[in-house]
Amino acid sequence: MQHIERDVVIVGAGPTGLTAALELGKAGKSVAVLEARDRVGGRTWTEQMGGATIEIGGQWISPDQTALASLVEELGIETFPRYKDGDSVFIDHDGQRHVYSGDDFPVGESTVAEINRLIAHMDELTAQVDPDRPWEHPQAQELDTISFHHWLGSLTDDPVAVDCVGLFIAGGMLTKPATTFSALQALLMSASAGSFSNLVDEDFILDRRISSSMQGVSLAVAARLRDEDLFLQNPVLKLEWDEDGVTAHGATVSVRARRVIMAIPPNLYSRPTYVPALPRRQQITHQHQSMGLVIKVHAVYPTAFWREAGLSGTGFSPTALVQEVYDNTFEGDHGTLVGFISDTKADAMWELDEDTRRERILDCLADFLGDEARHPEVFYLSDWGSEEWTRGAYATSYDLGGLHRFGPTQNDPVGPIHFASSDIAGAGYQHVDGAVRMGRRTARKIVAELDGTDYDASYSGAEAAFGA
Numbered sequence: 001m002q003h004i005e006r007d008v009v010i011v012g013a014g015p016t017g018l019t020a021a022l023e024l025g026k027a028g029k030s031v032a033v034l035e036a037r038d039r040v041g042g043r044t045w046t047e048q049m050g051g052a053t054i055e056i057g058g059q060w061i062s063p064d065q066t067a068l069a070s071l072v073e074e075l076g077i078e079t080f081p082r083y084k085d086g087d088s089v090f091i092d093h094d095g096q097r098h099v100y101s102g103d104d105f106p107v108g109e110s111t112v113a114e115i116n117r118l119i120a121h122m123d124e125l126t127a128q129v130d131p132d133r134p135w136e137h138p139q140a141q142e143l144d145t146i147s148f149h150h151w152l153g154s155l156t157d158d159p160v161a162v163d164c165v166g167l168f169i170a171g172g173m174l175t176k177p178a179t180t181f182s183a184l185q186a187l188l189m190s191a192s193a194g195s196f197s198n199l200v201d202e203d204f205i206l207d208r209r210i211s212s213s214m215q216g217v218s219l220a221v222a223a224r225l226r227d228e229d230l231f232l233q234n235p236v237l238k239l240e241w242d243e244d245g246v247t248a249h250g251a252t253v254s255v256r257a258r259r260v261i262m263a264i265p266p267n268l269y270s271r272p273t274y275v276p277a278l279p280r281r282q283q284i285t286h287q288h289q290s291m292g293l294v295i296k297v298h299a300v301y302p303t304a305f306w307r308e309a310g311l312s313g314t315g316f317s318p319t320a321l322v323q324e325v326y327d328n329t330f331e332g333d334h335g336t337l338v339g340f341i342s343d344t345k346a347d348a349m350w351e352l353d354e355d356t357r358r359e360r361i362l363d364c365l366a367d368f369l370g371d372e373a374r375h376p377e378v379f380y381l382s383d384w385g386s387e388e389w390t391r392g393a394y395a396t397s398y399d400l401g402g403l404h405r406f407g408p409t410q411n412d413p414v415g416p417i418h419f420a421s422s423d424i425a426g427a428g429y430q431h432v433d434g435a436v437r438m439g440r441r442t443a444r445k446i447v448a449e450l451d452g453t454d455y456d457a458s459y460s461g462a463e464a465a466f467g468a
């Protein structure tokens with residue numbers, strides 16, 4: 001066992017932990033990053049399969065994500081636009097396929113009007129919600145103690161409109177059934193992206209991709225750290241702490257430091273043993289944050305055959321097995337589709353044997369884009385629920401009523417222990433952008449603590465915390 005000393009030890013080499021390490025280094029603080037896996041990037045992860053590039057985790061960047069955009073620029077990394085040319089496909093509640101263009105789902109005039117009215121209502125409320133403090137909204141308790149599904153149902157008599165609007169946040173973002181999280185949690189999700197209209201506009205929220213892949217951002221940050229500061233395959237399972245500092249125990253290294261950043265998702269905070277135990281409030285809070293579950297489906301073909309048929313590759317359905325599908329082709333690569341299967345439908349898929357699961361999923365892709373979709377060269381399902389160091393996808397959210405009750409203390413440090421991840425970000429919540437913001441803000445807070453200077457609470461993390 002190697003014993004080392006640093007100013008700050010960081011647990012987790014995902015985008016949050018690595019960004020914090022980068023900024024602390026710029027401020028002249030020594031760091032050690034301990035990562036459980038044998039790779040960096042956390043929920044961003046890229047592999048080559050059958051000659052194609054597969055982004056197993058996070059991948060898209062949108063125009064509101066200014067923190068990630070500034071990090072990408074700082075690192076000299078290029079981005080490219082998602083392929084969007086051509087018509088989209090919608091599969092309705094009766095399983096009927098509709099080819100359409102424009103922003104509105106082809107669901108009938110009165111339902112379209114209801115959907116647009118609900119979106120306008122969500123936008124109005126979202127504008128009143130501070131993503132860093134959603135619990136301060138005057139109706140926070142009321143909005144946090146009704147499920148998103150039932151709240152939408154109280155606003156309209158049109159069940160198709162409820163399902164279509166619910167899809168954007170439930171299956172589309174929190175990856176939990178809309179009956180299991182609150183209307184306030186849904187408003188946090190939309191406030192974190194600037195507006196509900198931003199979230200429902202796939203051309204906005206899924207605007208661009210990173211040329212080297214999203215994991216490439218973490219790899220580029222890691223390359224700026226000193227080799228002797230990054231320890232892979234070192235899960236931290238014990239953390240001793242007092243007011244003077246911490247000792248983080250990894251598998252092959254233990255680090256004595258003045259501060260620690262727990263840069264891991266909240267559902268994993270209880271994995272290490274804390275000596276002494278965390279205070280009551282933190283122990284309770286973390287139990288109310290749980291991961292959603294989504295299967296990211298990757299299907300690679302010799303060519304992007306749907307483009308020849310005038311289709312963009314984009315498809316939606318509030319009821320079909322695959323709720324969303326997009327053209328995910330890397331520039332100059334094969335033709336790649338990506339689809340998403342969320343929450344209870346994901347549960348059902350993992351119950352099936354491998355061949356049946358593959359057949360059901362490809363049948364659904366064929367319903368959207370034609371028979372050729374049944375014969376991919378590469379077929380791969382991202383299985384984040386089986387990953388010990390994540391345990392779900394995309395991210396965590398509170399159970400019903402948890403956000404207004406526990407949210408106010410979720411970001412509070414405990415002595416030398418700071419918590420940071422995209423899951424507890426305001427702007428950029430659940431996204432790499434939120435991870436970058438949290439990494440930068442936590443680095444600045446710790447530098448202020450160690451140097452005895454003031455921390456500017458209005459710092460958003462949109463720009464780098466320190467100069468090069």
Ligand code: FDA
Nearest residue numbers: 012014015016036042043058059060236389421422431432
């Ligand atoms: P993250 O989970 O990435 O990193 C935490 C790290 O801590 C991991 O490396 C883990 O191994 C490590 N760890 C855990 N416990 C430990 C312990 N005890 N000791 C040591 N290490 C430990 N975002 C986006 O912006 N655009 C997108 O398109 C998507 N899409 C998407 C798809 C899928 C399938 C997923 C799973 C996720 C996304 N996301 C996304 C979300 C995005 O990937 C996510 O918000 C960030 O990766 C979060 O970064 P963090 O560093 O906060 O946590």
